[in-house]
Amino acid sequence: MAEHKRPTNQEEVDANFAQLHPLMNTSEAYYESSRCLYCYDAPCVQACPSDIDIPLFIRQINNQNLKGSAKTIYESNYFGNVCGKVCPTEVLCEGACVHNHQSVKPIEIGRLQSYATTKAIKKDSKLFTPAKSNGKKVAVIGAGPAGISCACELRLHGYEVDIFEAKDQPSGLSLYGCAPYKITNQEILEEMAYLQKQFDFNIKYDSPIRTAEQLKRLESQYDAIFLGIGLGDTSSIRLKGEDMENCVGATEFIEQVKLDPLSVKVGKKVIVIGGGNTAMDAASECARLGAEQVILAYRRDKEAMRAYDFEYDLAKNVGVQGWFNLQPLEFLGTDTIEGVRFIRTMIENGNAKGIPDSEFNESCDLLILATGQNKQVDFLQKISDMKWDKKGRIEIDPESRQTSNPKYFAGGDAANGGAEVVNASAEGKAAAKGIHTFLN
Amino acid sequence: MPDLSINFAGIKAPNPFWLASAPPTNTGYQIMKAFDAGWGGAVWKTLGVPVVNVSSRYAAVNHKGHRMVGFNNIELITDRPLADNLREIEEVKKYFPDHAVIASLMVETRDEWHQIVKDAENAGADGLELNFGCPHGMCERGMGSAVGQEPNVLRTIVEWVMEVATKPVIVKLTPNITDVTLPAIAAKEGGANAISLINTIQSVIGVNLDSLVPYPVVDGASTNGGYCGPAVKPIALNMVKNCAQIPDYNLPISGIGGIENWRDAAEHILLGASSVQICTAVMHYGFGIIRDLKSGLEGYMEEKGFETINDMVGKALPQTKTWENLNLKYKVVASIDEDKCIGCQLCYTACDDGAHQAIGLVGDGDSRKPYIIDENCVGCNLCSLVCPVEECITMERRDDGKEHITWKERSDNDDVPTTFNDDRAGGKGHWVPQPTDALKKK
Ligand SMILES: Cc1cc2nc3c(=O)[nH]c(=O)nc-3n(C[C@H](O)[C@H](O)[C@H](O)COP(=O)(O)OP(=O)(O)OC[C@H]3O[C@@H](n4cnc5c(N)ncnc54)[C@H](O)[C@@H]3O)c2cc1C
Ligand SMILES: Cc1cc2nc3c(=O)[nH]c(=O)nc-3n(C[C@H](O)[C@H](O)[C@H](O)COP(=O)(O)O)c2cc1C
Ligand code: SF4
Ligand code: SF4
Ligand code: SF4
Numbered sequence: 032m033a034e035h036k037r038p039t040n041q042e043e044v045d046a047n048f049a050q051l052h053p054l055m056n057t058s059e060a061y062y063e064s065s066r067c068l069y070c071y072d073a074p075c076v077q078a079c080p081s082d083i084d085i086p087l088f089i090r091q092i093n094n095q096n097l098k099g100s101a102k103t104i105y106e107s108n109y110f111g112n113v114c115g116k117v118c119p120t121e122v123l124c125e126g127a128c129v130h131n132h133q134s135v136k137p138i139e140i141g142r143l144q145s146y147a148t149t150k151a152i153k154k155d156s157k158l159f160t161p162a163k164s165n166g167k168k169v170a171v172i173g174a175g176p177a178g179i180s181c182a183c184e185l186r187l188h189g190y191e192v193d194i195f196e197a198k199d200q201p202s203g204l205s206l207y208g209c210a211p212y213k214i215t216n217q218e219i220l221e222e223m224a225y226l227q228k229q230f231d232f233n234i235k236y237d238s239p240i241r242t243a244e245q246l247k248r249l250e251s252q253y254d255a256i257f258l259g260i261g262l263g264d265t266s267s268i269r270l271k272g273e274d275m276e277n278c279v280g281a282t283e284f285i286e287q288v289k290l291d292p293l294s295v296k297v298g299k300k301v302i303v304i305g306g307g308n309t310a311m312d313a314a315s316e317c318a319r320l321g322a323e324q325v326i327l328a329y330r331r332d333k334e335a336m337r338a339y340d341f342e343y344d345l346a347k348n349v350g351v352q353g354w355f356n357l358q359p360l361e362f363l364g365t366d367t368i369e370g371v372r373f374i375r376t377m378i379e380n381g382n383a384k385g386i387p388d389s390e391f392n393e394s395c396d397l398l399i400l401a402t403g404q405n406k407q408v409d410f411l412q413k414i415s416d417m418k419w420d421k422k423g424r425i426e427i428d429p430e431s432r433q434t435s436n437p438k439y440f441a442g443g444d445a446a447n448g449g450a451e452v453v454n455a456s457a458e459g460k461a462a463a464k465g466i467h468t469f470l471n
Numbered sequence: 472m473p474d475l476s477i478n479f480a481g482i483k484a485p486n487p488f489w490l491a492s493a494p495p496t497n498t499g500y501q502i503m504k505a506f507d508a509g510w511g512g513a514v515w516k517t518l519g520v521p522v523v524n525v526s527s528r529y530a531a532v533n534h535k536g537h538r539m540v541g542f543n544n545i546e547l548i549t550d551r552p553l554a555d556n557l558r559e560i561e562e563v564k565k566y567f568p569d570h571a572v573i574a575s576l577m578v579e580t581r582d583e584w585h586q587i588v589k590d591a592e593n594a595g596a597d598g599l600e601l602n603f604g605c606p607h608g609m610c611e612r613g614m615g616s617a618v619g620q621e622p623n624v625l626r627t628i629v630e631w632v633m634e635v636a637t638k639p640v641i642v643k644l645t646p647n648i649t650d651v652t653l654p655a656i657a658a659k660e661g662g663a664n665a666i667s668l669i670n671t672i673q674s675v676i677g678v679n680l681d682s683l684v685p686y687p688v689v690d691g692a693s694t695n696g697g698y699c700g701p702a703v704k705p706i707a708l709n710m711v712k713n714c715a716q717i718p719d720y721n722l723p724i725s726g727i728g729g730i731e732n733w734r735d736a737a738e739h740i741l742l743g744a745s746s747v748q749i750c751t752a753v754m755h756y757g758f759g760i761i762r763d764l765k766s767g768l769e770g771y772m773e774e775k776g777f778e779t780i781n782d783m784v785g786k787a788l789p790q791t792k793t794w795e796n797l798n799l800k801y802k803v804v805a806s807i808d809e810d811k812c813i814g815c816q817l818c819y820t821a822c823d824d825g826a827h828q829a830i831g832l833v834g835d836g837d838s839r840k841p842y843i844i845d846e847n848c849v850g851c852n853l854c855s856l857v858c859p860v861e862e863c864i865t866m867e868r869r870d871d872g873k874e875h876i877t878w879k880e881r882s883d884n885d886d887v888p889t890t891f892n893d894d895r896a897g898g899k900g901h902w903v904p905q906p907t908d909a910l911k912k913k
Contacts, residue, residue, distance in 0.1 A: 057861040057862060061861055066536070069756050069759075069760075071757055087762055090732070091763060093732075094733065094763070094767060096771075099763075099767055099770045
């Protein structure tokens with residue numbers, strides 16, 4: 032039986048998607064911050080892609096300098112609250128905390144980070160002031176973590192910044208992708224509003240940049256351009272039937288869950304194909320939307336999944352079943368997908384190979400493909416001298432984040448091939464520094 | 472942005488945070504590293520007569536999960552050659568001309584004092600601190616706290632120093648004395664430009680229960696040492712305040728003792744210190760704590776509208792009075808926030824066993840949440856201090872704030888109780904349970 036009933040109103044949605052990392056109260060923050068050892072050259076900091084001075088901000092919480100604490104966090108990472116909630120801390124800062132070595136629970140760094148930043152957001156504490164205009168202008172394409180972080184940092188150096196965003200809301204996949212039980216849309220949008228108020232950059236929504244002409248115009252109007260365009264839609268697995276109504280890409284499915292959960296129909300039985308974190312999220316979300324059976328089908332064995340262990344555990348905890356060593360051969364059904372024909376696989380010389388005569392059919396009401404996201408190569412082709420690698424990642428100088436066309440800089444998923452919010456945020460900020468050096 | 476820079480008795484520094492004379496200021500290497508990290512000044516580890524140190528040297532009080540809430544040492548003054556120290560002072564000043572480098576000194580005779588003052592000044596020290604505080608080892612040789620405890624001797628030595636000193640002279644006082652204002656006044660009479668306090672407090676930190684030797688152990692024996700660290704802050708604050716309240720005193724005070732974070736520093740400053748010195752916290756966490764100290768103090772100054780450190784110095788002193796000048800009409804009563812209470816009942820047992828029997832428990836129902844018996848509560852704060860939940864027990868004001876009468880005013884008006892049965896006596900009429908109630912089991 033399913034752990035969750037199908038939600039019929041927003042309250043039930045909220046209950047099914049209860050926050051994994053709820054906001055700490057004052058006592059909790061005090062006790063937790065008291066446990067931090069204030070390590071020298073702290074391993075938690077080394078493990079943080081955005082280099083937040085963790086022991087310092089924790090100490091500042093402990094001695095009630097909350098504003099200082101928020102400042103310490105935001106100085107390194109403009110997505111302070113989002114990251115506190117959605118970062119895979121188990122494999123980053125908290126996984127590196129020295130307490131792990133004496134079998135003591137690591138410091139809850141993510142929740143402390145969200146505690147300090149949420150206080151600042153709620154109080155609307157002013158932490159930053161943009162520098163006086165330096166007369167130069169930068170265009171940012173994409174209002175995701177990379178683009179917004181780049182914009183914030185540029186404003187600190189006095190650049191005028193216009194962000195062009197295809198959608199009608201900021202923060203990219205934080206809003207459209209990150210699981211609703213990690214952070215609420217409201218929390219994300221409040222942090223974005225807080226940033227925009229302090230840094231005063233312009234965002235033009237519903238303004239996709241699509242054509243070579245548009246790009247040419249930007250090139251002539253701006254001193255530099257930052258590409259924070261993320262990834263594209265879900266990659267095809269080239270099986271017939273993919274375009275049927277009840278077969279959806281995981282990112283597209285999740286976007287709908289995030290924006291309008293009550294409109295999502297998962298039916299009774301769902302098959303999710305894939306073994307990455309997005310597959311885990313999609314499966315988890317189906318279960319929380321009331322699907323009675325959710326099968327996660329992966330080509331190889333459990334150990335080979337790219338998803339983090341704790342993400343798989345989260346899915347299992349809401350009743351998702353992991354089925355391993357299964358390759359889809361065919362999607363069954365004519366107008367709608369009625370099921371999937373699988374073949375069992377074994378690993379030979381590192382490749383998953385079908386085992387003869389092991390085929391079987393499994394029915395489903397909804398099929399979700401979590402088979403990775405396409406790269407934005409079509410778009411990149413429109414920029415002269417732009418280069419990308421075999422995997423479609425924009426080629427950049429790792430230090431300055433400048434692309435092969437010197438006017439363009441890049442960061443986030445579009446350049447790293449798909450990582451986390453914290454990477455995008457750190458890279459956007461680093462690119463702003465690169466732009467600043469380039470233009471001076 | 473508030474301005475953290477100070478001018479302490481003529482010694483300028485970019486901020487009021489100085490390293491106290493102690494192991495963190497043993498070498499030029501450490502002090503350069505500290506200045507680079509953001510410290511405003513450093514008092515060099517005491518230079519003076521040659522010494523020999525023992526091994527081991529330190530011990531600590533750990534409390535519950537926290538290490539080194541109190542710290543003790545049996546170390547003497549520097550055991551590095553004077554010439555090396557002087558050369559390094561010169562070098563540090565070359566790299567950091569705007570930071571304060573103060574030489575701490577301790578010798579015996581007048582000639583020695585004259586010589587070492589000149590040496591330190593020639594090396595480029597911005598000021599001198601006379602160590603009349605060390606409470607172990609050196610005092611057995613008639614120096615350190617042996618001087619600090621004898622105001623007349625202290626005055627004489629300060630006079631010797633002032634005969635030759637051209638840089639500001641700070642006298643560092645020992646807390647191992649009944650009334651710290653006596654040596655403070657003697658220092659001023661001797662001509663000193665400033666004082667600093669406290670040095671360490673004489674202590675035995677504990678005993679090894681297996682070997683029956685106190686800590687720290689030196690080959691099966693130990694000795695009394697000097698106590699410092701977070702646990703000594705209240706003693707230090709009291710002494711800083713006592714000196715700051717000496718009428719017409721006017722000497723700048725460098726506050727030392729138990730400073731670990733910006734709040735501790737702010738407290739020292741509000742009670743009269745115009746620079747602060749730190750030792751144990753640096754020995755525990757390294758120079759990096761300066762980031763928290765500066766950011767926290769700056770944030771606080773901004774919030775309170777203090778533009779400079781001077782604006783802040785002594786601002787808590789007017790509210791720090793003698794007991795006889797407190798308002799006897801002020802009345803607070805504890806109040807428990809039931810929504811926050813987690814039912815540990817620590818407040819109940821603390822009040823019932825340790826205070827005034829003013830907290831009750833609700834029957835045997837499910838609720839473990841206690842309640843305050845208003846009539847019995849004397850407003851002592853104890854329950855709010857033991858409660859493990861932030862902001863759960865608060866003290867609420869109950870008087871209307873219109874009446875104000877102090878013990879002094881009552882004495883002046885002959886309105887004080889003269890016998891225990893006097894109706895004006897405080898505890899009269901306060902309800903207490905019958906002694907035998909204690910034996911009635913719940
Ligand atoms: C389902 C899912 C769950 C995830 N969960 C987590 C998680 O729990 N924790 C975590 O840290 N990370 C998670 N991630 C990854 C994380 O969201 C991304 O790594 C991060 O958002 C990348 O930031 P970005 O700025 O590079 O790109 P994006 O967030 O993708 O933002 C790109 C923005 O650019 C806009 N754009 C694209 N092309 C154009 C154009 N041509 N013109 C104008 N605008 C354009 C897009 O509309 C979008 O707003 C998840 C990702 C997915 C898909
Ligand atoms: C190991 C150790 C050595 C010290 N040596 C000296 C010294 O040489 N001269 C001196 O004036 N004070 C010395 N002190 C005292 C410190 O300067 C300071 O007054 C005291 O530790 C209180 O400050 P704290 O609570 O920040 O540690 C020493 C303290 C310690 C812990
Ligand atoms: S590793 Fe853990 S204990 Fe050490 S500073 Fe980081 S959070 Fe604190
Ligand atoms: S702290 Fe350094 S000098 Fe002291 S005992 Fe340990 S290793 Fe030796
Ligand atoms: S000490 Fe605080 S938490 Fe514990 S019972 Fe009393 S009021 Fe409740």
